Amino acid sequence: MSAEDCPISEATRRRVRQTARELGYRANWQAQSLSRGRTYAIGLVYEGNLPFLDGVYNEMLGSFVQSLRDAGYHLQLVPVDHQESWKEALLGRRVDGCAMLHSAPDDLLDTVAELGIPTVLLNMDRGRGLPAICPDDEQGGRLAGRHLLELGHQRIAMYVDTSETPHFSIAARRRGLEQAIEQAGARELVMIEDNCEDAMAVLRDTSHDITAVVCYSQYEATSLLSRLWTAGVSVPRDMSLMCFNDEFPLADLIPPVTTVAVPSAEMGWRGAEMLLGCIGAESSGDQPGDAPRPVVLQEQLITRSSTAPPRSPS
Amino acid sequence: MSAEDCPISEATRRRVRQTARELGYRANWQAQSLSRGRTYAIGLVYEGNLPFLDGVYNEMLGSFVQSLRDAGYHLQLVPVDHQESWKEALLGRRVDGCAMLHSAPDDLLDTVAELGIPTVLLNMDRGRGLPAICPDDEQGGRLAGRHLLELGHQRIAMYVDTSETPHFSIAARRRGLEQAIEQAGARELVMIEDNCEDAMAVLRDTSHDITAVVCYSQYEATSLLSRLWTAGVSVPRDMSLMCFNDEFPLADLIPPVTTVAVPSAEMGWRGAEMLLGCIGAESSGDQPGDAPRPVVLQEQLITRSSTAPPRSPS
């Protein structure tokens, strides 16, 4: 009845629908769901805390949800924990597809692969060839490195707080920084993978002669900036500081912090596009052989006042 | 078949279920859903951005989701916008109940009331007598006020950034502060409802003689603290500063900021308890007359180093 050669005009069709709706009728969703074999739900399967605290994920998921909604889908939160209730949700086919971000346990990836549940990985790499979408953290790292090198810094450190969950973007950002440094023929990157106390020790060690530090995220930047102030190290006069992710509270700190922004909203809608594409392809009986290749999005430098040329050595 | 006088022992029942499950069988969820007239989904209906950026909501929703999951329910994100797709979701009964936080448009509240969809309001008051759960912001305000008064402050300001969406807790926190001030016989509260620039002007106006400022949230506190530093006003030596919500980055700022914490996790599980209670009562045919009364939870003072006795007037 949904054919285009229907004798009933489009206008009439619409009027009928409109009237039916006004009379309070709506298609029963559970019945449609059973009959069509669809749930019209996408599961957001996540480990640990709700993955929204970080502004990057907040924005990304916002646009992800919007795009899904425009296609008649809703996003369902599926926490992963020891109870394995997430497994029931997937095996019971409570969702038509799923999204994961940041990281996922192996058995989760195995499960979706076995069951053939359409899945998209957001900001995640090691994905068994599953459709993925992530920012180009290596390129972002190069952006950061070049910015500092152009300002005249020779000796640069990167600081990552290792108490946080590791993420592949750490390595990627590091590689980008190193590439930029190598290209410029400057001295090699000093890596500080530790907590804030120890980062301070390294930065203040004059034998390292560090004049600029790149923090992995706004979290490291916020606490390190505080410590620097406390220790009487002025930013950017004595030390340039920058980080990744253009999120709260970077713009409100003293000084406002230079950062490399990831295209969070774009990741969201691209992800939705990809996932809905997979679901569509699956239902139209296509072979699932053509897994879409990973989409990689460019990052962008946002210059603020926490980075400046190094003090000339006196 | 679910009776307790069943001849099949509990152990056998479990073994059968276990085996069936191992053989790969699970009850088809869509069919169950249709047959039982349940969707096993709760809608989180929200306006604007994803409501998780603020750490308070993050933690609250985390425990909300967990509790729902333990009861076999999933939380579905239902954004409210001009397209009114949320209305379709509710009218189509795509959810068994819903949760709202912070604020909700009138037609949304009307809709759930008309349709009789079990609903719980999280951190929201003006709710048509709907089940609600919120922190006692007035009590929190008193906590803040007493803390500063005990330190010896006489002239206190409260700062709210009016560019943010208004929330009833602003008034409640203000009332609490005023009550504490009145009780102590100190001078009246100076209200600053504006942006950060103007807040600075008021604070530096010596005719006001303000020695302590209470910020509405971590956002105001973060930016105001920055401005104060920039202006050479030392916290807490020249000015005590505190706020509400124990969230990032308060503990990482210089100095770490004193704050009044809301019991976010408890709000979450209490809310789930309440909502599931309503759904259960509804299905067991009880009259919906006994709407649970609002639950009000106590807040807690967390003292850090941004508050201190005022400088003795020289």
Place this chain on the structure above:
DNA sequence: GTGAAAGCGCTAACAC
């Protein structure tokens, strides 16, 4: 082209 009927997979009510 139009209308009736057979499922979707489960639940619950009903006879045996």
Place this chain on the structure above:
DNA sequence: GTGTTAGCGCTTTCAC
């Protein structure tokens, strides 16, 4: 107590 069947409300197919 146990097995059978109607029915949830839609979609889709298959006769007319």
